[in-house]
Amino acid sequence: MISTKGRYGLRVMIDLAQNNDGSYIPLKDIAERQEISKKYLEIIVKQMVEGGLIKGLSGKGGGYKLVKKPEKYTVGEILTLLEGTICSVACLADKHYDCPRRKKCETLPMWKEFDGIVHDYLYSKKLSDLL
Amino acid sequence: MISTKGRYGLRVMIDLAQNNDGSYIPLKDIAERQEISKKYLEIIVKQMVEGGLIKGLSGKGGGYKLVKKPEKYTVGEILTLLEGTICSVACLADKHYDCPRRKKCETLPMWKEFDGIVHDYLYSKKLSDLL
DNA sequence: ACTATTTCCTACTATGTCAATAGGTTTATC
DNA sequence: GATAAACCTATTGACATAGTAGGAAATAGT
Numbered sequence: 001m002i003s004t005k006g007r008y009g010l011r012v013m014i015d016l017a018q019n020n021d022g023s024y025i026p027l028k029d030i031a032e033r034q035e036i037s038k039k040y041l042e043i044i045v046k047q048m049v050e051g052g053l054i055k056g057l058s059g060k061g062g063g064y065k066l067v068k069k070p071e072k073y074t075v076g077e078i079l080t081l082l083e084g085t086i087c088s089v090a091c092l093a094d095k096h097y098d099c100p101r102r103k104k105c106e107t108l109p110m111w112k113e114f115d116g117i118v119h120d121y122l123y124s125k126k127l128s129d130l131l
Numbered sequence: 132m133i134s135t136k137g138r139y140g141l142r143v144m145i146d147l148a149q150n151n152d153g154s155y156i157p158l159k160d161i162a163e164r165q166e167i168s169k170k171y172l173e174i175i176v177k178q179m180v181e182g183g184l185i186k187g188l189s190g191k192g193g194g195y196k197l198v199k200k201p202e203k204y205t206v207g208e209i210l211t212l213l214e215g216t217i218c219s220v221a222c223l224a225d226k227h228y229d230c231p232r233r234k235k236c237e238t239l240p241m242w243k244e245f246d247g248i249v250h251d252y253l254y255s256k257k258l259s260d261l262l
Numbered sequence: 263a264c265t266a267t268t269t270c271c272t273a274c275t276a277t278g279t280c281a282a283t284a285g286g287t288t289t290a291t292c
Numbered sequence: 293g294a295t296a297a298a299c300c301t302a303t304t305g306a307c308a309t310a311g312t313a314g315g316a317a318a319t320a321g322t
């Protein structure tokens with residue numbers, strides 16, 4: 001299940017794309033348009049800056065801005081950054097799952113196939129497709 | 132993310148299918164073969180009985196048994212029963228989400244399409260495909 | 263009837279994540 | 293120097309996850 005972080009973040013990206021006139025867009029405006037708590041968006045947007053998805057400018061006249069054209073972003077990369085992983089099943093979320101049954105597990109191939117389908121969809125979908 | 136409930140439940144179904152000789156299969160055996168806590172499986176299996184996926188028989192010689200042939204079960208129906216919903220996004224999980232932005236939301240169509248793909252995959256996959 | 267084995271049932275719990283909120287500091291513009 | 297914005301750290305309530313614990317009821321064989 002995609003959380004609000006991913007969903008809100010995606011909407012911020014769309015908002016930035018739609019209102020892009022070259023200048024920086026203040027978060028306050030985005031929060032109002034999207035009807036999301038500005039305070040909460042700060043957390044999300046911070047992650048997006050750190051992840052290099054957008055850039056921010058402090059001070060009066062500041063705000064946020066996309067660093068690439070909308071067609072250069074995929075929904076998958078945006079969600080992965082915010083959700084940590086878009087993995088459908090813990091067994092595939094690399095790291096901590098060193099499941100001893102991996103070799104004989106009857107469900108693993110299916111999960112892999114499923115995960116592939118999910119990834120294919122999300123990484124083929126561009127931000128520009130949502131405008 | 133599919134939780135252990137759904138994943139373990141699916142493995143129980145596979146185990147029941149593989150070891151089906153007409154008699155009832157005790158949970159103890161399944162727990163040992165699958166290396167999952169029997170106590171925890173009790174909770175999961177109970178849901179599956181209530182949902183009509185399998186049937187149980189108490190007492191000595193008792194256990195659990197499939198009620199249909201493996202090719203008559205879809206992975207989707209098994210997971211839906213155990214997970215409550217396999218919805219990828221809260222906005223689509225019917226009930227509580229009466230989102231006021233539904234009409235103008237730019238992301239909703241994508242989530243619907245995504246959800247459709249997920250459902251198509253899981254409901255076309257049969258239990259018998261995993262044996 | 264007794265015993266063993268199994269499901270069935272209720273309750274509890276530790277841990278972690280989600281979705282925020284709160285309040286302040288720094289940075290840039292006019 | 294006032295204003296407006298990003299940036300930063302910390303805290304919180306609610307809920308879900310992944311179990312554990314202990315026993316009651318049902319069934320089969322002896």
